[in-house]
Amino acid sequence: MRARYDVVVVGGGHNGLTAAAYLARAGRTVLLLEAADHLGGATVSDEVFPGVDARLSRYSYLVSLLPRAVRDELGLPLRLVRRRVQSYTPAPSDPTCGLLVDSGDPAATARSFDAVGAARDLAAWEAFGARTAALAGAVFPTMTGPLPGAREVRAAVGEEWWRDLHAPLGELVERTFSADLVRGVVLTDALIGTFADAHEPTLVQNRCFLYHVIGGGTGDWDVPVGGMGAVSRALADTARAAGAEIRTSARVDALESTRAGVTVHWSDDDGVHRATEGTHVLAGCSPHELERLLGRDVEAPEGSQLKVNMLLRRLPRLRDRGVDPAAAFAGTFHVNEGYEQLATAHREAASGSIPTVPPAEIYCHTLTDPSILGEQLRASGHHTLTLFGLHMPARLFRADPDGARDAALAATLASLDSVLAEPLVDCLASDGEGRPCLDVRTPVDLEQDVHLPGGHIFHRDLQWPWAADDERGTDPARRWGVATREPRVLLCGAGAVRGGGVSAVPGRSAAMALLEA
Ligand SMILES: Cc1cc2nc3c(=O)[nH]c(=O)nc-3n(C[C@H](O)[C@H](O)[C@H](O)COP(=O)(O)OP(=O)(O)OC[C@H]3O[C@@H](n4cnc5c(N)ncnc54)[C@H](O)[C@@H]3O)c2cc1C
Known part of the structure; x- marks a missing residue:
């Protein structure tokens, strides 16, 4: 492992994977940390019933919001x-x-x-x-x-x-x-x-x-086709092929953000604590979890x-x-x-x-x-x-x-x-x-x-997919609807302005904002 990455992504839901794929393909060093022992978040297929050969989309199940551009740009083999x-x-x-x-x-x-x-x-x-x-x-x-x-x-x-x-x-x-x-x-x-x-x-x-x-x-x-797991698998394969380092059973415990970068404190499945530096952190977890990681207590949706x-x-x-x-x-x-x-x-x-x-x-x-x-x-x-x-x-x-x-x-x-x-x-x-x-x-x-x-399926209540005219600004993170209060931390999950659903839009938007910065 490197001691420092251009980008550390918190959470391996389909949006975190999307961001990792775009950024690794653009030549950035990327580490993605997922707390669960598998990738996909709410976009997964599971053998839900023991001993039964059926892989169900356990949480999300239909796709509408995933733009054709994402499939084309990343070459995702999805039907x-x-x-x-x-x-x-x-x-x-x-x-x-x-x-x-x-x-x-x-x-x-x-x-x-x-x-x-x-x-x-x-x-x-x-x-x-x-x-x-x-x-x-x-x-x-x-x-x-x-x-x-x-x-x-x-x-x-x-x-x-x-x-x-x-x-x-x-x-x-x-x-x-x-x-x-x-x-x-x-x-x-x-x-x-x-x-x-x-x-x-x-x-x-x-x-x-x-x-x-x-x-x-x-x-x-x-x-x-193949269930929701096919969506996350295609994104994970693309991210890995482009060189992103992906770790499961890796829970992020805290983030320390400074002007120069972000220290990511995380633990692996043996409970060993590690600290990794990121020039930027992309939060694919919910905004509520992000606040917790930054040491702030806010009400959950x-x-x-x-x-x-x-x-x-x-x-x-x-x-x-x-x-x-x-x-x-x-x-x-x-x-x-x-x-x-x-x-x-x-x-x-x-x-x-x-x-x-x-x-x-x-x-x-x-x-x-x-x-x-x-x-x-x-x-x-x-x-x-x-x-x-x-x-x-x-x-x-x-x-x-x-x-x-x-x-x-x-x-x-x-x-x-x-x-x-x-x-x-x-x-x-x-x-x-x-x-x-x-x-x-x-x-x-x-x-x-x-x-x-x-249990909020969109991480928080959905927002209008546009900005008030006086709030657009020129900062790339705001322009793409992925800004947080910390300049080095961007949202890349469903809690972004154009979040919610299996769309890959927040993941792509966060990647575009970083590539523009
Ligand atoms: C029951 C259900 C049905 C749904 N049906 C549909 C549907 O049919 N179609 C549709 O478009 N949308 C549907 N949705 C919504 C959609 O699934 C979500 O909006 C979408 O999956 C969000 O993706 P994401 O990558 O942003 O976040 P998530 O899928 O929530 O992934 C976030 C990941 O971050 C990880 N994480 C969180 N905290 C940490 C931490 N501290 N350290 C490391 N990792 C962390 C989590 O383990 C998780 O894997 C449904 C959701 C649910 C729950």
């Missing part, structure tokens, strides 16, 4: 596959029918709007799709340049969007759509990993909505979701007999995510209770990419199922993590069962020890598993 079915939503009032949005068949989508009694919203849905496509086309290309200013973005998106983005999203949703089900489907994009009501004055839901509809310039959420990974012997039958489960589960399957249901669940969770009918969305990876299953499981028709439950804030799990996890799972499975023609547990496969293949992670679990503060 992302588009899902034909965008979403399926059983009607909250009568789950024997549901709304199937099939991107490949507009006529079938129109018939489905009719079947759920939402025909009057069809034209608005199509117009809204065109509007969000225009928004995506205007905002997403800016993600690979320095932070744009607010005036520039306003001119690009137009006055109508600018106004709509800056009023609570509930107003736009209620003005545009009349059916509760359709309103709910639109609102969910604003609530993934974000604990908010549609009318939240902070607009945190609007920012979440924006990130969920702009990815790739289309808003599509694609399936990574709060995550709000339940993740359930499952392996099934077969897909369950639906109460809606008009839809093939293979179509319904291929896209995003919304469970009890009607507009009023979302509001009720938020109210209940905000007052300290696990929602009575938890809203959730599920998706089956193996319908699009069976490669994550061993041959035998594939041949016998097994499928994975990923459930992302909304409105499950960390505060519900603090006092009794195990009991609350069980209660949240029971309520969530009951919610799911309400739209199925058979109990989900009847379809679950068993692991090597005869236990049902069911892996449940609460925000408190995520805090322990991945060091996500408060």
